[in-house]
Amino acid sequence: MVKILSFFLLLCISLGASEFDKNCFDCHSQDFKFHIIMNKYTLKFSSEKRIKEAMFDYLREPSLDKSILPLEYIQKFGLKEKSPLDDKTLREMIDIYYEKFNLQSKLF
């Protein structure tokens, strides 16, 4: 029973991870500093709920004032394009991203 459950759990994670790979690495390369973005969001928004909400807002409608990156960076590379993902998928991807990179769970 435990084995079946563990297998099922691994399957879910790997499926979720592959979805994340598919939806995110399309645009961001493998060496994209995901953890730096998470750190910046954490420093600014503190709680999981607020971080996720801010990310969703930005990816849905990217704007200068919503961006957490320095102005110089945006001026150089420009604003990110609007995410082509639907709301549900986008939220799921943000959940996976938070799960993988959040700082709070790394504290011991």
Next chain:
Amino acid sequence: MYRGEKKSIFYVLGLYLSSTLLLITTIFVSYYYYERDQFEHSEKDLLRKYTLLLTQQLSTLNENSSQKYKYPRFDEFESAIYDIDKNLIFSTNRDINITNFKDSFFIKESNSYLLSPLTPYYFGAAFIIIEKKSKNLNILNNLIFIAIVTIIITLITSIFLVNLVLKPMRENIKLLDNFIKDTTHELNTPITAILTNIETINSSSCDEKTLRKLQRIKIASQSISNIYEDLVYLLLNHKTSTQNIDLNLREMLHQRVEYFTNMATAKNIDLLLDAKEDIDFKADKKKMQRLIDNLLSNAIKYSYKSTNIRVVLNETTLSIEDEGKGMSEQEVKKIFTRYLRFDKSQGGFGMGYSIIKAIADEYEIKIDIVSKETHGTKVTLSW
């Protein structure tokens, strides 16, 4: 110790002690709160330093990029961090459980806590809470001990002071007491001389006018004699030994009524004695005489002219009823107060009822007074 001195001492002591206590309490309470404020202030300062230390460490930790972050731990204090929505992120002590984010500093179960906001939110931490074992504020026990010592010292000083304050008054009263005692003693001989000589005058050898004059002198002397006896009772009451013997109340009443007949006749009052049976009562003869004499002389004094005074003796009661001016209810309530006289037109010192009460109390005799203004008073003694 003269009468009332104890009361004065208690009053002055009470006043002195209560004001001192009030002062001590005010000083001590203020001191306690001052110390507590100081204590809290120093605790807060220390906790602020710890918060700063932890913030610096979190900042340094946040700058590193790593798969795992070791939360900074210190021996001196425990800490916890909460996100902006007040969810716990990490705690070094499971017992830190903060629900109230309003107070920045508080002491709970001998621990001091300081809650500080944090920006930017390192690891999402919007609040840092520092927990430290608080030092015990041990001044309360010391204060209680000092208060007790101070009260004892105050008590001793106040007794000394009261004695000092009362000394001149005591000396004056002693002087007055001695004067009264001496005067009373000096009165005895002339009164006895007058009364004895009146008794020995042969009434048949006097004309009617002289006889009336002699009668008046006799009544006046008897009045003085009564006052003298009252004074002796009051002054020497505690110094004379009591000799309780079986008294025949009927005989005694006959004697006393006869003694007061002259006084009563002067006001045309009839003293009607109804004492058929021999009643024995164990008491001191002089005291019982004072009791009865005072009741009779009061009855005569406050009776209207040409009335009757009924003296009735039963097995367990003795009642004396006059037809005089009577008393109001308030006056009856206050009647046993010494030196209190309602009717200043009558002679006397207002000692009568206080003597009656003292003697009645000594022999467990109950006194009932029924009085109606302008109708008269009935005093019933029951045993």
